[in-house]
Amino acid sequence: MKLIKPCLMRLAYLLLGWLSVGVFYRSAGELQGEPTLLTPSIIDQSIAFTPHAIWFYLSFFLIIPICFLVAPYHRLLWMSICFILSGFLAGICYLIFPTSMDFPVDTGTSISSWLLAKLIDIDVPVNCFPSLHITLTLLAIWGSLDKCHPQRNILLVLWGIAIAFSIIQLRRHLFVDFLGGIALALMVGYGVRYGSSYLIKQNLEQ
Structure with a gap:
């Protein structure tokens, strides 16, 4: 029972934060008007498109629960609030x-191309800026960093970088x-951290 x-x-904490993001994301996709078409930068043009980036792109849905599983327990509330606020x-x-x-x-006819086609079927063609893929990945890794596990920290950071690169590779x-x-x-992240610290300080002073 203790475990x-x-x-x-x-x-x-994971479900509260992640499901809230999903509600905000989908609602915005349904309610918004005609979108502005973003223009690729030189950096975008220098990175070749490949459907094989789908594997790291979809690993986003694995790294988030893993981070909530291994993060120091006292950071979970911060992570969940950050997810909710980010989605909003x-x-x-x-x-x-x-x-x-x-x-x-x-x-293409590869498994990667098939997966990409399935992703396109369920994803919305809007909600590009800002990328919640990046926001949530960064917040999850940030919350899970632990000085007692340096090797795990490096692995998660490298994984996050691969996910970040994949969103451009996959276009x-x-x-x-x-x-x-x-x-x-x-x-x-910093807003919630310093905001909560301020509220705690105010309560202690009263």
Whole structure:
């Protein structure tokens, strides 16, 4: 029982944060107006499209629960709140400034191409800027970093870099979306951290 309760709480924090993001993401995709078509930068043009990037792209759905599983327990609330706030702020951004891009047509016959086609069927062709793929990956890895596990930290960081690279390789996002995702993660991460510290300090002083 002592092990079951913490595991259930980890699952609860994960579901609360991640499902909230899904609600905001899907709602914004349905409610927004005509999107602005983003223009690829020199960096985007220098990175070749490949459907094989789908494997790292989809590994996003694996790294998030892993990070919630291994993160220090006291950071879980911070992670969950950051997810919720990130989804809300990104949703507002999608509604105010809806964006899309020219998605390449893949005519390959590999398993990677088949997976990409399935992803395109269920994904929305909007909500590009900022990239929640990047925001949530960064926040999850940030929350899971532990000085007692340096090798795990390196592995997660390298995994996160591979995911970040894959969103451009797969042409699901552009470099500007990547930058927007990082900016949102840093703003929310530090905002929640210092905001909660301020509230705790205020309560102690009263």
